[in-house]
Amino acid sequence: MIKRLCIIGLGSIGGSLARALRSAGACGEVVGVDRDPEQLHRAVELGVIDRQDTDAAKAVAGADMVVVAVPVGAMTAVFRAIAPAVSAGAVVTDVGSTKASVVMAANEAWRNIPENFVPGHPIAGTEKSGIEAANGELFQGRRVILTPLAQTRRTAVERVREMWVAAGAEVTEMEVVHHDEVLAATSHLPHLLAFNLVDTLANAEEQEEIFQYAAGGFRDFTRIASSDPVMWRDICLANRGPILDALAKFSTNLAELAKAIGQGDEEYILTVLRRAKAARDRFCG
Numbered sequence: 001m002i003k004r005l006c007i008i009g010l011g012s013i014g015g016s017l018a019r020a021l022r023s024a025g026a027c028g029e030v031v032g033v034d035r036d037p038e039q040l041h042r043a044v045e046l047g048v049i050d051r052q053d054t055d056a057a058k059a060v061a062g063a064d065m066v067v068v069a070v071p072v073g074a075m076t077a078v079f080r081a082i083a084p085a086v087s088a089g090a091v092v093t094d095v096g097s098t099k100a101s102v103v104m105a106a107n108e109a110w111r112n113i114p115e116n117f118v119p120g121h122p123i124a125g126t127e128k129s130g131i132e133a134a135n136g137e138l139f140q141g142r143r144v145i146l147t148p149l150a151q152t153r154r155t156a157v158e159r160v161r162e163m164w165v166a167a168g169a170e171v172t173e174m175e176v177v178h179h180d181e182v183l184a185a186t187s188h189l190p191h192l193l194a195f196n197l198v199d200t201l202a203n204a205e206e207q208e209e210i211f212q213y214a215a216g217g218f219r220d221f222t223r224i225a226s227s228d229p230v231m232w233r234d235i236c237l238a239n240r241g242p243i244l245d246a247l248a249k250f251s252t253n254l255a256e257l258a259k260a261i262g263q264g265d266e267e268y269i270l271t272v273l274r275r276a277k278a279a280r281d282r283f284c285g
């Protein structure tokens with residue numbers, strides 16, 4: 001049971017976590033922090049939080065669990081603001097989509113990263129942003145990856161694990177660098193492909209017609225291109241190396257496919273399509 005939960009960044013992920021923990025009865029008071037007073041006001045109105053503050057340092061005082069849910073590019077500023085104010089014994093965690101950059105941000109803010117800091121990442125989300133997109137069911141049956149560091153105290157990891165289990169998630173642990181490589185391939189690459197495809201088509205001369213005849217497949221493939229551009233700019237910059245590796249591998253394979261199409265190489269084309277279908281059917285059902 002969390003006595004006082006402080007969530008910094010009341011968007012879709014922070015808001016969803018607050019909702020999930022409240023409906024599970026897993027926390028007492030919920031204090032919300034955001035830089036947008038409108039967002040905070042709405043969060044109180046919707047019953048997502050009990051108390052609001054735009055000052056993160058003030059808000060973390062007395063909280064036994066602090067969750068930082070801002071875009072990864074804003075983590076350093078938030079950590080710097082809360083570092084001197086977090087109560088002794090409080091656990092601090094985050095939900096950022098990249099982990100090496102968050103650990104670097106914590107290092108900049110604290111110099112010695114506290115034993116009670118537990119980096120984390122829920123593998124759940126939506127292309128919608130803001131408190132209106134908060135959904136208490138978002139984490140049901142979804143994975144959360146924690147990437148504890150050598151100095152992270154086990155009791156702190158267990159407290160964060162219990163929090164996510166109460167929100168309905170299944171918790172696993174991974175090493176920071178491995179997390180960023182895996183997520184570059186499984187999440188960051190597909191998002192960039194979707195953004196790039198829509199942008200390419202939107203710049204085409206016949207764009208009106210293209211979008212008019214866009215069918216279900218186009219909608220399915222491009223849904224994630226409606227995600228927040230600021231969040232995704234931050235992820236691109238924060239996970240540069242692994243994203244560039246994933247893009248290079250993809251570009252090589254795409255060039256091979258283009259060559260096969262140009263040469264009318266039926267066998268190559270069919271082999272790639274069959275292999276992809278089999279893999280997707282096996283992993284995604």
Ligand code: NAP
Nearest residue numbers: 009011012013034035070071072074096097125126129130
């Ligand atoms: P969001 O809906 O845009 O919410 C982020 C909130 O943080 C916004 O209300 C934003 O305010 C606020 N904020 C930004 N900078 C701040 C600062 N310095 N101090 C206080 N509040 C600040 O984004 P989200 O989807 O919840 O994502 C939040 C985090 O979760 C990100 O790190 C993201 O990488 C991670 N994540 C997202 C997903 C997903 O699919 N959405 C999944 C897993 C993890 P403004 O609106 O004024 O900018």
